[in-house]
Amino acid sequence: MENKPKLKVAAYWGAACGGCSVSMLDVHEKLFDILALADFVFWPIILDTKYHDVEEMPDEHIDVTLFNGAVRNSENEEMAKLLRKKSKILVAYGSCAHMGGIPGLANFFSKEEIFKRVYLENESTFNPDGTVPQPVCEVPEGKLEIPVFYNDVLTLNQVVDVDYYLPGCPPQTERFLEVFMAIATGAELPPKGSVVGARDKSQCDECERKRTDNKLVKKFYRPWEIYDDGESCFLEQGVICMGPSTRSGCGVRCIKGNAPCRGCYGPPPDVIDPGAKMMSAIATMIDAKESDDIKKIIEDIVDPTGTFYRFSLPAAILRKKSIYEEKY
């Protein structure tokens, strides 16, 4: 046991909020168990290792890399590629790396639109000369380079080959631990490409709310529009809940907190596009036959994309808004 070499672990974040890192740090005292089994060779938010240190590592030097966050700019991509090269196992950690996550909703807009909004139109920004970031700019001191901001938000597996996906926004610390321990203790690993730290069955399986087969909806509500009775199925109350097409594993946290599931844990196996699946299902629940009545009911689904693709837009079949938007 003693002479067994420690696991070399790296963690990195791309376009992320930091929640994932926090979810890892939430292990609390379990940290000791981890450190007993593993050395962190690269983890920018807690270690002062530099990119070039990674570059200098031999290929496949790292045993496991936990990559969280989506790929948004050249730096993210570069690092993803680098870490892929240097690691035996690359895990897409959290919704952003898995399906694009919240940042993925930026795929609604082109780079130009985003810059315009953020640097020029933003009410709290004072930018009289209308400066926008340039990849390269000359300053008296010399040439400054910053990463190139891409037009799209990409999932990790859209730029590099990914071994496992650990879904969640953020992944539940327990799930992280389970997975980590499994890898560390050299337990038998599932086939490459599988989702770990989540169950095949979706939320409802764990959900304790009362369900009937009566899923006919006359009006859709957004969570704050109704008094949730706290016990009957959200869908049956007319609140869109992504639970049915979202893996369980989080311990139905949101629902337990009386908020409908938003789908951060991603689709069950065989579902290519959870948003579409859910749309399909929700539509069949509409309790009307005349187009106009149906339209009226649908009006209450204010933002279909935001609702059904909150965490998965970049991974969806239509992973972004058509850049050649059609006027009508």
Next chain:
Amino acid sequence: MKERIDPRFYVGLEEFGIKTAEWNECFHCGNCTAICPLTEKGVLFPRKEIRLMQMGLKKELHACTEPWLCYYCGDCSKTCPRDANPAELMMSLRRYLTSVYDWTGLARKIYTSKIWEYMLIFMLAAIVLVLYLKFTFYPAAEGQWIGADGGVLINKIAPWHRIHIGDWLMAGFLAFLLISNIFNMWYKVILSDKSVKIPFPAYITQFFSLVWNFFTQQKFNKCDDSKIYWYLHLFLMLSYVSLFTIIVFFLKWFQTDIIHPFWHPQRLIGYIATTGLFSGIFYFIFNRFNKSRQNSKYSHITDWTFLVLLFLTTATGISLHIFRISGMPVATYYTYVIHLMCLVPMLTIEVPFSKWSHLAYRPFAVYFANLKKSAIILPKRDS
């Protein structure tokens, strides 16, 4: 005003040769119209007439000129898939229309009853006989009846001016009837047809067609397969017309005591005309007997009467001539009266009331048809 359908219209028309069993079979495939060499835009017979018969549209039928434009080549009857025999219907319609035009009503009587026809013939013959006996002289033994050239002095027996008076009376009578009937025809064909309005000038411009068709009957020519029929018909017609005019207007020149040399026009014309008549008559009789031609398959009684009378007239006419030049006064005397007893009924019955009238109605029909064509067609349906 829309005409009302009369399902009983056909009743009593059988006598004219209108065979219901035949035309009723027609289901309007239109073969007859297609095959007819005379069909042209606006003149779509015989299907039209059949339909009018079937529907019993009397007025419409009376306004038809088509029957007169048909010369009975019989192609329609040959091609008819239902044996509706359109050609014969057209023939019968001509008889019917003749009776329609005739205001005296005699024509209908003559066509529909033999008794009437023969009665009239004999009555007229009788009148002629009486008048003849009264105004002519029997060549008795005493007195000179033979001329220097050995010919009978015919004007001593039946003086030409006396005969002439008879001629004129008859001719006048015929002319009056015929013309009044033609007016009647005009009324029925042109006036009562509200759908057309004839501009007056047309009457003049179209007049030529009347004359032209009277003499040439070129339409007739168009439809016959064997030319011979048309030639003979024309020959007969011309001979008849020439003799008629000579007798009615130039009897003095025609009925002479001296015998002219053979080449003298008086004799020559006589002979040619006689040949014309004979050849025609024999040809027609022959046809009606062996029914080889479509148009002679079915013979109405009046067709025969006409031919027989015409034959007798011609025969007596020529024999009268022979007896005269060979100087046989008594024979001449009797032949002459028989000749008149055939001629007068023949003309009086046939010309205004019966078959012979077609010599007037046909060209007039063409005339009227042309008028209608030249007329502005007003909207057919009155709404």
Next chain:
Amino acid sequence: MEDKRIGVYICWCGTNIALMVDVEKVTREMAKIPDVVISRDYKYMCSDPGQDLIIKDIKENNLTRIVVASCSPRMHELTFRKALKKAGLNPYYFEMANIREQDSWVHTDRHEATKKAEALILAAINRVRYHEALDSRKVEIDPATLIIGGGITGITAALEIAGSGEKVYLIEQSDKLGGLAAGLDLTFPYLYSAVQMLRTLVRKVNTDPDIKIFLNSQVEEIKGYIGNFEAQISSAEGKETKLKFGNIIVATGLKTFDPSGMENYGYGKFPDVITSTEFEKMLQDGLIQKKNGTEPENIAIIHCVGSRNKNYHEYCSRICCSTALKFANQVRSQLPKANIFELYADMRAFGKGCEEFYASTSRKNIKFLMFDQENELPRVMESEKSDRCDMLIELNEKLSGKAVLVPADLIILMVGLEARQDVKHVAHATGLSICGNQFYIEKHPKLDPVATTTYGVFIAGACQAPKDIPESVSQAKAAAARILSTIARGSVEVEATTSCVNEEICCGCQTCIRICPYSAISFLEDKKVSFVNEILCKGCGTCGSGCPTGAIKCKHFTDVQIFSEIEGLLNMSYSMEEIKEA
């Protein structure tokens, strides 16, 4: 997964396909597609030699998937599945590309049509890769039969089936058997008495122990599937009966058209304008007379009332012309002096003895007057005293082109046939489809006229389209024969393309349960998952697209199968785009 060895067979269908699609070229192209082992073209794939060709290839080159590009799968899918079965291959390892009905017959540009054929076939190849072996299930047949409609068709069918000792339930909505035929006096063209004919039949039905008759009753709803139907019959007195049976014959017939809507005929306005049905009644009572009891002098019979007219029904009701001729005959023999007019649009005296009937009738001084459906229809008007008749009919006579007046004292409207009001109800209860004219759709207009697309449900008689008595009777007997044969066999095979639930995935959200129109899906409380009763399932697949977890699989129409089809169709069309750009 076993390796896919695909055989592609492209049919010429004589010249039907080959004329517009370059079959040889397509065959060559398809041979290049990966996994395609054999690509052949043949004059008539559906012919026996054509099928043998496939069977031979399967055996010799152990093909595992077959694609046939020919006519519509609705035409021959079963034929070829049988062939696969013969060859010992699962019949569902087969896919068909419709390059006739939806390609060669509808396009005029050979290049385009060929390209389309390629796309369709490629899609089929893509799809067939993902096909799974399915086994069609056998179901036992309940020997009883339900017959809806107690008209001459229903009666005949009932007698036929009961004749061979099987049970029959005969449902009639009205209070007596006989249907429309019961309203007839004589029948064309031989003028037999319909009344007598029916009386004997009805007596037989009433006395037959195997036939249970429900009068004043109708079918509420039918549950189940071929061999095992179950229905709720409710009578006028509100009596409810539950019946179990294995097959259904729908013989609901048609009803006569109501001319009140056609103001030009003044039905309802003039007392002596009556429908053919009313006139039949008059004839049954044996006296032709006007409302005021006097004898009509002019009788007009107007054809095609509500038939063959864009504003009413475009189809021909088929029985009216001959019936009208029959009327003319009957009137003529009762009133020798009467004027009889037949106002017709087209004389359609088809069928044995009918043309002769028309000919003989036309010789009885009956006036046949033609009107034009496109132009104004005949119009019935009041008449003047001077007209010496009660009414006048204004008519644009087509054959003469003249506008004329027809005198009339009694006018008979030959009303056409049209669907009954409850046609939709019955269609829903029995799962039949209705065509534009509201007639039930048969399985195949020529090759299978009494079967329908719903197993175990047959249609016979006028409910399929207007028919005269002989036609209805022969259909009744045909349907009966079909049913007797299945009863004799004792069981039938039914489609295997149903839905099923993957219990590993199903989360028990129960969304699917209400979606199923046949309540084939139930919720297993113990396992907390949904369950599909594949016997009840008719395989529409709506549950599959309603399932948010992807747990429900619609056999033979799985997501991946359809995805691969989409890719096939579009990638081909994309390469076409590139061809154009080049």
Next chain:
Amino acid sequence: MEYKPTILAFLCNWCSYTGADLAGTSRLKYVPNVRVIRVMCSGRVETTFVLKAFREGADAVLICGCHPGDCHYHEGNYKCLRRYLLLQKYIQQMGIHPDRLRLEWVSASEGNIFARLIDEMTETVAKLGPCEVRKTMETIM
């Protein structure tokens, strides 16, 4: 060469597919731009299929089912209608022109209607020009 759009059509087996076959058997002519996928019921047509079709480069997607009330499976077509209306809202959000997705009722007897529908739809889509979804998805930067 003028632009020819590609229309992907999902037809229900009982009404619309039969109708399309009828167009064939009655030898009606229409433009060859349509590619047909047969499903048993329009109710089977899932949002995923439609999106996939656009993703794979369809210029337009047509869904045909039995007329309301005539569905062979009672109500599948209503379910389809609901999905279609929700989809319309979604694809518009994703920058796809609403005319590129259509739901039409075509009965088994409406071969002529089907033929006319294809011609007319091809015309409207051709006016819109090629659908750029596929290209959009393929370009990263």
